Structure formats: structure tokens, C-alpha cells
Amino acid sequence: MSKLIIEPNLPRPDDFYQQLTDLHRDLTDVQSADVNARLILLLSNHIGDQDVLAQAMQIAREHIPQQD
Amino acid sequence: MFKTYTFPEFDYVRSADQDAAQPVKHPVVIVGAGPMGMTAAVDLAQNDVPVVILDDNNTVSVGSRAVCYAKRFLDISDRLGVGQRLVDKGVTWNIGKVFLEEDHIYSFNMLPEEHHRRPGFINLQQYYLEEYFVDRISTLENADLRWKNKVVAVEHQADSVLLSVETPEGPYQLEASYVIACDGANSKVRAMCGLESKGQIFQDRFLIADVIMDPKKFPPERWFWFNPPFHEGQSTLLHRQADNIWRIDFDLGWDADPEEEKKPENIIPRVKAFLGDDVEFELEWASVYTFTCRRMDEFRQERIFFAGDAAHQVSPFGARGANSGIEDTDNLCWKLKMVLEGKAPENLLDSYSPERAFAADENILNSTRSTDFITPKNAVSRVFRDAVLNLSRNYTFARPLVNSGRLSVPPFLTESPLNTEDTDAFNCKVVPGAPCTDGSITRNGEDDYLLSNLGNQFNGLLFVESHSDLNADLLQALTELAEQDVPVKTFVVASHDMELNLPEGINMVVDKFGVVKERLDAQRGTFYLTRPDQLVTARMRQFDKGRVIAAQNKALGQ
Numbered sequence: 360m361s362k363l364i365i366e367p368n369l370p371r372p373d374d375f376y377q378q379l380t381d382l383h384r385d386l387t388d389v390q391s392a393d394v395n396a397r398l399i400l401l402l403s404n405h406i407g408d409q410d411v412l413a414q415a416m417q418i419a420r421e422h423i424p425q426q427d
Numbered sequence: 428m429f430k431t432y433t434f435p436e437f438d439y440v441r442s443a444d445q446d447a448a449q450p451v452k453h454p455v456v457i458v459g460a461g462p463m464g465m466t467a468a469v470d471l472a473q474n475d476v477p478v479v480i481l482d483d484n485n486t487v488s489v490g491s492r493a494v495c496y497a498k499r500f501l502d503i504s505d506r507l508g509v510g511q512r513l514v515d516k517g518v519t520w521n522i523g524k525v526f527l528e529e530d531h532i533y534s535f536n537m538l539p540e541e542h543h544r545r546p547g548f549i550n551l552q553q554y555y556l557e558e559y560f561v562d563r564i565s566t567l568e569n570a571d572l573r574w575k576n577k578v579v580a581v582e583h584q585a586d587s588v589l590l591s592v593e594t595p596e597g598p599y600q601l602e603a604s605y606v607i608a609c610d611g612a613n614s615k616v617r618a619m620c621g622l623e624s625k626g627q628i629f630q631d632r633f634l635i636a637d638v639i640m641d642p643k644k645f646p647p648e649r650w651f652w653f654n655p656p657f658h659e660g661q662s663t664l665l666h667r668q669a670d671n672i673w674r675i676d677f678d679l680g681w682d683a684d685p686e687e688e689k690k691p692e693n694i695i696p697r698v699k700a701f702l703g704d705d706v707e708f709e710l711e712w713a714s715v716y717t718f719t720c721r722r723m724d725e726f727r728q729e730r731i732f733f734a735g736d737a738a739h740q741v742s743p744f745g746a747r748g749a750n751s752g753i754e755d756t757d758n759l760c761w762k763l764k765m766v767l768e769g770k771a772p773e774n775l776l777d778s779y780s781p782e783r784a785f786a787a788d789e790n791i792l793n794s795t796r797s798t799d800f801i802t803p804k805n806a807v808s809r810v811f812r813d814a815v816l817n818l819s820r821n822y823t824f825a826r827p828l829v830n831s832g833r834l835s836v837p838p839f840l841t842e843s844p845l846n847t848e849d850t851d852a853f854n855c856k857v858v859p860g861a862p863c864t865d866g867s868i869t870r871n872g873e874d875d876y877l878l879s880n881l882g883n884q885f886n887g888l889l890f891v892e893s894h895s896d897l898n899a900d901l902l903q904a905l906t907e908l909a910e911q912d913v914p915v916k917t918f919v920v921a922s923h924d925m926e927l928n929l930p931e932g933i934n935m936v937v938d939k940f941g942v943v944k945e946r947l948d949a950q951r952g953t954f955y956l957t958r959p960d961q962l963v964t965a966r967m968r969q970f971d972k973g974r975v976i977a978a979q980n981k982a983l984g985q
Binding site for chain 2: 392393396397399400401404
């Protein structure tokens, strides 16, 4: 099973972060949600590995207490 | 009154059972003369098991209801002697198109391969299908279809089921070794057994309008719109049926008033908005429906088996209702025959529920996913759904995510206890538990199809490329298999026409385009064993009589 990379892997982290936040500049919440959804879909397709995606999904919400 | 169809009225006929002093016992009684009850009846009766079918009504399905019949349905109907009539009357289609607003964003092809006898799908109103099956039953002497016979009680006895039946001339009782309940989504037999079908109800309403119009307006394809420009709802579906009737299915949302929406004065403007003012049409039938995805825990209680909607229900988007129902009866009937004739132990029947529940779960999963895409359940699902749709206009990667219904293909029963696991390596879509592939062949010099030759019994397929692939010992072994109490009738699948001196009971088919060999990843000497319902149950790279017998015994629950 491929492993999700959770060690630093971005060559220019500050540039990336700025680009990500700039992407949403001037957008309404609704527009931002749409842009984020498109971004997730594009990146998921690029990764193309369901195991890696599942690990990312799990970590993305592991801080949220489980509700029954 | 329909403009294009006159509903037959079948006569109630008094049965001798009603005058018997004691309840008369029958091998199999089927409750419900809908599509599933009738496919079961034909399957059993044509294989020499007498059946009684009880139906509380005396006509076919009013309104159109099921529309899309998949290739597997047609393959099974061929075995039941009705396939050609369905195809002749139905509208053949393979292509589905998906639109977002005004743009065509995605297409799919239900049968991208050539050399199959049947297409990916036909569309046909359910009443025609039922009428053709009634006709077929009337040609079978040991099928006794009793209209206006309403089952009001069932009682399990030691080795039978006692059924209490009401008729226009009063009640009577009859006994059955086995009962098949095919009495639909609101199965009364299920309720009488104290059983439930459990699952998810979807909070959405859909309007079906069947309209008569010029067939040239649209091609015979399945067209599905997300956010249609002509309708304020989330989706619209268009399908052509026989008699120039088009099925239009509008999503109305949960708040719509079903009684209001069913009125012609409300339907006609919706259809007009869709077709444009200049297209003439007449309204044939309309209905507002909601749907559920649910199933019973077990499709059997003692000697009563549940099939079709009685056992499991899905949303309509995958055309997986009737198409899975016929796979139920296809699965059950040969097992009942074997057990009734003492050729298989009773525990063969134990495989019915797990095999078909496995299939039902796959159907429910697909149908639920489609429904969740078509009518998103929360705000974020909607955001993702709309993002997929909008990206799919310009980016092909998003198109496989667009889900307007994953249309019925037979679930492969890979977990079946009747399968013999592969010990040799094969690399093809067909696996043990899957229906055998079809393919063009010749038999006795005549063009034919493989599936038309398989079924109702165990079959073997032995692939040969020259007469030297067959020797006397091999032919002797195949003959012994063909002469067993439960025969295995082998077809020698020849790569080209050749002179083979085959003993009685062994036949040759010529794989004239090589598609059978390719689709089964066969090589010289490969052997496949198929069940009476055409499912592959075992395969091997080299024929071995002992292994074939062991696999057949396993498939018989022994």
C-alpha cells in the first residue's frame, strides 16, 4: 500500500501557502467552497491512489471528536 | 384508457383444487404474476417442474413502471423463450448521454463489444413484457396461472406450506412443497411471514410523464440532464419506449404535492417547456413516485423464497429492479428443480439467499450512490456534485465521477459457496460466479450465439485448436459426464471449422471470430463449467474429469 507523505515535501512552502490563500482572495464563502471542492477533485485525480487519498481523508478529520 | 395499448382482461377459471376434499399438494406455488413470478413459472415449467401461479388481479401492470431491460435480462429471457419478442417490440439502445444545463458533458456505452446476441439495453413498457410472458405460460402445459386468486394466509407445515386463497367463488386451500413470493415491494406474503424489508427512504419526488410524440425528435438513447434549462428541478431523464412513447422523468423535490403534480394541467406545461411549443405530443400516463433502497435480511423463510421487489428494492436510476429480479428467479429455479427431483441435497437451496443478497447489496450500493449524486443530501455534497459537473465540461478527468445512474450489469457472485476457486491463472472479466460471456459462433454450419446454447443444465466448454487435441480417453470422459444423473453437456469450442468425430452428447461450436476464447482467456485445452443459469462455476487450464465432478458437486451443494 502506498503511504501518504506526511513529512515536509513542498520545496517552497511559503510560496505555496501564499498561492493557496491568494486563490481565495476576494471570494465569498460560497465561491471559496466551490474553489476548494474543485481543487480537491483535481488533486485527488492527480494522486490517483485510493489508499493514499483515504489516509489523507482520515487525517483531515482525526481531530474532530467522533459522534455516535 | 391508453391510446397505444389495450389492457387484456384474463378470465378467472375455477380450478379442480377448489373442489378437492383435502388441499391438493403442488411442487411449487408462485405468488404474484408480475415479471418475476412469470419468469419463475416459465423457467420451472419448461424444465418439467409443474407450477401454480396465483395472482390477485386479472390483467397486466397498469402504467408503464419498469422500462429498461438489460442485456442479462434478455439473455435469460432467451433461455425462457421470450427474448426475441421483447427485442422485436422494444427499443434497442446502448448509449447514454449526460447534459449539464444545455451542454453535453459525458456519454457512456452499455455494450462497447461486438458479437453479442443482445444489445446493452432495450426499453419496453412493462405491460408488453407481462403480456408476452402470459402468452408463453399459456403454451406450457404444466404451468397453471390462476387469476383472481388472492393469497390471504400462509402456514409452514412439516414438509410443505399451506396457502389459503380467496377467489370470486369463495376460499380454498392448497399445499406447496415450495413457495416463491414474487408479490412486489409491498409483499403480503412477507408481511404474513412477519418479515420486513429494511433500508433507506429518499426524500425526493419524481414525476413520470409518458408522452406520445414523433420518434424522430430524439435518438433512441438515454438522455439525462442535470440542472435542466427547461425545468426548475435538479434533473430530467428522457427515454424512448415502444409505440413512440417517450418516458420523461422530472425531479420535483420533496415539497411537491403529488396529487397536484399528477394533474394534466400541471404536467403539460412542464412537458411543453421541455419539448418546445412547436412539438406535438399527447400524454399517455403519468405518476409521481418516491423510492426506497431496502432489502430483507434473508430472502427465505423455511420453504418460502422471496424474489424481486419483495426481497429487495432500489431507486430507479440504475434500472436495477426488474433486471435484478430476473436474476433471482434465474438463480432459484434450477436449484428447486434439482432438489425436487432428488438430484441435489436440500442444502443447495441455502445458497439462494446469500448469492442474491450479495447481488442486492451491490445493486443497492450503486443505486444509492447514484441517488446521492443526483439529489445531494447536504450542502457540501451539493458543492462537490456541482464542482464535478462544472469541471466535466472542460476536463475529462471529472466525467467518470458524473453519476446519472450506473446501469444494471449482473453482479458477479464471487463469494458464492458454490464456486470452485481458480487454481490456474486466468486474466479476463469473467470469473467463477459471473455469467458466461456471449459470442458469435457457428453450430452445424449455422450462425448462432454461445449463450443460446448454454443453460437449463450444466455445460462444459472445452477449447480445441486441432483434432489432435481430442483423444479417445478425453472423449470417453466427456461422454461419461454427459451421461451422469445430472449431466454435464460439453461443447467443444473449436478455433476454426474442423472435422471432429464426436460421440453423442458432445457438440462442436466454432468460435468463428475468436471472441469466446478471448473473453474467457482460454487456451488450447482450457475447460469451463457453467451452471444451469449460465454462471461460470469452475474453470481449469487442462480438463480433468475428477476436478469437473468435484466442481459440479460443489455447485450442487454436495
